Every structure is written in C-alpha cells, then in structure tokens.
Amino acid sequence: MENLLEHVWLPYTQMKTARQPLQAVSTLGSVITLSDGRELIDGIASWWTACHGYNHPHIVAALRAQLETMPHVMFGGLVHEPALKLAKRLADKAPGDLSKVFFVDSGSVAIEVAMKMAVQYWLNRGVSRSRMVSFRYGYHGDTMACMAVCDPDESMHALFKDYLPKQILAELPVDEASTAEFDALLAREKHNVAAVLIEPLVQGAGGMKMHDATTLRKVAEICRKHEVLLIADEIFVGFGRTGTFFACEQAGVVPDILCVGKGLTGGALTLAAAIARPHVYDAFLSDDPTHALMHGPTYMANPLACAAANASLDLFETEPRLKQVAAIELLLREGLEPCRTLPGVLDVRVKGAIGAVQLETVDAPALREKFAERGFWVRPFGDIVYLTPAFTIEERQLNALTAAIREVLKR
Structure with missing residues (x-):
C-alpha cells in the first residue's frame, strides 16, 4: 500500500502511530x-467552513470570474472592488456600529490582530494595558499569542503553558457566584487588562461547551462597567452556525472587536477579518506614524477569497x-x-x-x-x-x- 504520509506532516497527529489517512x-x-x-456523508463541513455545502455553483462561478481578471494583488497601497464590497457588506451585517474591517488570511491571525489592536488602543491613549482575560475551555487558535489565551490545562496547548505570556483565566459568569467572581476580577485587574476574549454561546474546539445569551450579556456588561474592551471570537459561531447571523445578536451584545473566519468564504478559500467599532479605530488616527496599526499579512484581502466571501453572502441573502x-x-x-x-x-x-x-x-x-x-x-x-x-x-x-x-x- 502506498505510504501517503511519506512527505506529509498532519495536524494534531502523532505521526509515529498515525493510521493511513483517507484520500x-x-x-x-x-x-x-x-x-x-467510496462516498462519505460529511458531518463536519470541513472544520465548520462549508456552510453552503461543497462546490456551490454560485461560489464556483464567482471564483472563476475573479480568477480570469485578478487572482491576487497586494493590499498595501492598493485596494480592489471585491474587498471594498465585502468590507461594506460585513459592516452592514455586523451588530451595532462594528464597521472597520481589517482583513487577514486565517482565524488565528484575526485573533492575533484583535489582541494587538486592543493593546495598542490603550498605548495610543497613553495607557499601558497588556494582559488578556479569557475563559475556561476557551480556544482561540494555534499561533503563539492565541495559545496564551486558550485554556492552559484543558486545551491541546498545555505543553506550552510555561513558555507563553501569562494571561488571566476566568470562569464564565453562569450563576450569581461566578458573576460576582468575574466582576471582582475585572475590578481588581482592569488597569492591567487590555481586553476580554469570548467565544459567544459555544466554545468550539474546547469541547463544544455551550452557554446562554444571559451569560454573554453579563460578560459584556461587566466589561463595559470596568472599561475593558471585549473581543468576540465568532470564527466558529459566526455566519449562522448558532441560529442567528452572528451569535452576539442573541444577547444584544456589540463587542468592541469582532473576529470572523471559517464560514466567511463558504469553505472555498482561507479568509478572516477583525472588525472594530469606530472608537477603537479612532484611537489609531494621529499625526504620529507610530500610532498606525503595523500589521499586514501578505495575502490579506486576497481578491479570490473576497469574491468567494461575497458570493457566500449572496447565498445568505437569497437562500x-x-x-x-x-x-x-x-x-x-x-x-x-x-x-x-x-x-x-x-x-x-x-x-x-x-x-x-x-x-x-x-x-x-x-x-x-x-x-x-x-x-x-x-x-x-x-x-x-x-x-x-x-x-x-x-x-x-x-x-x-x-x-x-x-x-x-x-x-
């Protein structure tokens, strides 16, 4: 039998004992x-991305049309219609006044950028706040800063917990006692905390742990009370997965930064974004060039991916x-x-x-x-x-x- 793994390093896999993968x-x-x-009925939509099913003809047609004109162009000093159109549509769809869209090429990078935005938001205002608060069973990605805000013991990143920046782990405020505890935590640490990160309603890779809209609302209210930014990680739960277009809608919550990915392109190509509210964006406006957000993934706002995402949004509007x-x-x-x-x-x-x-x-x-x-x-x-x-x-x-x-x- 052909060894399919001779040159491949698989994700989340002990390669010494790995079974041959299906091709x-x-x-x-x-x-x-x-x-x-053989044919397999897919129960997980390729890590939760293919929300319209595979090979939807509308998305395929959009990709073909974009491929013939401009598969990619850098987003530094140049813009293009697919990205401009998509940014406006995301701003129109996002809760409240979330309207400033920073495109990236993966969900983990969206979280990294959101945390970077939060820290620099305070620095640009002359305040030093660098720590993050996240919740038990939370999972926010595999890159270094993201691993630091995953549950240090219950996630797959426990091996690295002694080598990552020390963040603050909290219990979700699901009852009176845990609500008081979270409130006291932010009261005590608010001068050090740049932002709180939460996966609204469902903590995905942490074990599909679910909480109700009341819990999400409490988190948002306590963040607002203590003037701490709220980052909503909707990379998994966004685009209809929990029953509303964005999960935050079910609690009437507008986070300061909203991260989206996975279903954004209907599973066709990799694309993600961090969407900020105007007050976050405005903190970066200055005559001082060092106040700019110094970040720019090479393939950010890739035109092919933006075309797929626009086609995906079409389907949410027409189907x-x-x-x-x-x-x-x-x-x-x-x-x-x-x-x-x-x-x-x-x-x-x-x-x-x-x-x-x-x-x-x-x-x-x-x-x-x-x-x-x-x-x-x-x-x-x-x-x-x-x-x-x-x-x-x-x-x-x-x-x-x-x-x-x-x-x-x-x-």
Missing part, C-alpha cells in the same frame, strides 16, 4: 468522494440559510438525544447547527474508522463526538449521520 478526490454538497470510490439551521437544530435534538441513555455518555448538547455528544472516554482514531466504514465523515476530538453539518445538508443525510452516531456509540 479525498472530490466533493459535492455534503458528500466527500474518496480515491477508492433560506437560517431557516435551514433551525430545521437542522430540531433534527440534531431528535437524533442525538437518545444517546443520553447510552453507557459512557455524559451529556448531549445542541445549539443551531451544532450537536455534540460528550463521552467518558474517546478513542478518536478508532471512532473515525468506524464512521468511515459506514460511509460517514465524523471526526471526534477530546471527549466529544460532534456534528457541524453544511446548512444545505439533506434531511435524509443528517438523519443517517445521527443514526450512525447512535449505532457506533451503542456498540
């Missing part, structure tokens, strides 16, 4: 076709995506709730087009193989088996996925 050759809708001819998410939520509840009675199952959680079954123990590689043998692409991690399907998934496909989870976990 994909094509995608369509919610189906991945493998090199051996019933949020209604589809509401229907998916009902099917996930119906299909996964029976798992609650199975041995080894600790919890079942559903929010929008996100469903998770939490287990006592998970042998992720073995479970992936069992799902693939049955014709499904499901990728458990940590202690959960989860589904984050395309919003366009067919009802029969989603029912088959939840049935497969019930069957595999029962066995």
Whole structure:
C-alpha cells in the first residue's frame, strides 16, 4: 500500500502511530468522494467552513470570474472592488456600529490582530494595558499569542503553558457566584487588562461547551462597567452556525472587536477579518506614524477569497440559510438525544447547527474508522463526538449521520 504520509506532516497527529489517512478526490454538497470510490456523508463541513455545502455553483462561478481578471494583488497601497464590497457588506451585517474591517488570511491571525489592536488602543491613549482575560475551555487558535489565551490545562496547548505570556483565566459568569467572581476580577485587574476574549454561546474546539445569551450579556456588561474592551471570537459561531447571523445578536451584545473566519468564504478559500467599532479605530488616527496599526499579512484581502466571501453572502441573502439551521437544530435534538441513555455518555448538547455528544472516554482514531466504514465523515476530538453539518445538508443525510452516531456509540 502506498505510504501517503511519506512527505506529509498532519495536524494534531502523532505521526509515529498515525493510521493511513483517507484520500479525498472530490466533493459535492455534503458528500466527500474518496480515491477508492467510496462516498462519505460529511458531518463536519470541513472544520465548520462549508456552510453552503461543497462546490456551490454560485461560489464556483464567482471564483472563476475573479480568477480570469485578478487572482491576487497586494493590499498595501492598493485596494480592489471585491474587498471594498465585502468590507461594506460585513459592516452592514455586523451588530451595532462594528464597521472597520481589517482583513487577514486565517482565524488565528484575526485573533492575533484583535489582541494587538486592543493593546495598542490603550498605548495610543497613553495607557499601558497588556494582559488578556479569557475563559475556561476557551480556544482561540494555534499561533503563539492565541495559545496564551486558550485554556492552559484543558486545551491541546498545555505543553506550552510555561513558555507563553501569562494571561488571566476566568470562569464564565453562569450563576450569581461566578458573576460576582468575574466582576471582582475585572475590578481588581482592569488597569492591567487590555481586553476580554469570548467565544459567544459555544466554545468550539474546547469541547463544544455551550452557554446562554444571559451569560454573554453579563460578560459584556461587566466589561463595559470596568472599561475593558471585549473581543468576540465568532470564527466558529459566526455566519449562522448558532441560529442567528452572528451569535452576539442573541444577547444584544456589540463587542468592541469582532473576529470572523471559517464560514466567511463558504469553505472555498482561507479568509478572516477583525472588525472594530469606530472608537477603537479612532484611537489609531494621529499625526504620529507610530500610532498606525503595523500589521499586514501578505495575502490579506486576497481578491479570490473576497469574491468567494461575497458570493457566500449572496447565498445568505437569497437562500433560506437560517431557516435551514433551525430545521437542522430540531433534527440534531431528535437524533442525538437518545444517546443520553447510552453507557459512557455524559451529556448531549445542541445549539443551531451544532450537536455534540460528550463521552467518558474517546478513542478518536478508532471512532473515525468506524464512521468511515459506514460511509460517514465524523471526526471526534477530546471527549466529544460532534456534528457541524453544511446548512444545505439533506434531511435524509443528517438523519443517517445521527443514526450512525447512535449505532457506533451503542456498540
């Protein structure tokens, strides 16, 4: 058998013991076709990105048209119509007065830029505040600054916790005691804290942990009370995944900086953004050139990616995506709730087009193989088996996925 791993270093994988990966050759809708001819119904939309399903003809057409005119041009000293159009549309879609769009090329970089914005926001005002507050089970990316604001013990980055800048870990204010604790923390540390980071409603890679809109609202109110910036990491939950276009909408919260990515291009190309409110942006306006935001990824605002993102926004405007998410939520509840009675199952959680079954123990590689043998692409991690399907998934496909989870976990 050909060794597919001879020259490849896979993510989140111990290469010494890694099983041979499956080789994909094509995608369509919610189906991945493998090199051996097998078809897998995809339950996770390629790390939550392909919200319209794979190869949507409208996105493909937009990419082809842009490819023929300008695949890429630098965004330093030059701008282009796809980016200008996308920035305005994102400003129009974002909650409140979030309106200043800084494009980057990945979600982790969006978080890095947001933290950099927050620190420099205070520096430009003559104040030194460099620490960040994030929450237990939080996950914000794999780059160095992002690892520092992930849960130091419960995330996959525990190995690095002694080598990263020391940030502040808090408990989400889910009840009276934890709310008072968070309030006291910011009262005590506010002169050192540049910003609080939160994944609104669902903490994704930290285990699909879910909290309600009241908790999110409390975080925003306490940040405002103590004059600390709030960064909302909607890289996973944005673009309809939790049932509203942005998760913050469900709490009526307008963060100071909103980070988006993943579903931004409908899973076609990598693109992300940090979107700031005017008061954040205005702190960088000065006759002093050192007050500018000194950041600029080489491929920021890539025209191809911007064309895909504009096409994706078209689909949110012309096709019933949020209604589809509401229907998916009902099917996930119906299909996964029976798992609650199975041995080894600790919890079942559903929010929008996100469903998770939490287990006592998970042998992720073995479970992936069992799902693939049955014709499904499901990728458990940590202690959960989860589904984050395309919003366009067919009802029969989603029912088959939840049935497969019930069957595999029962066995």
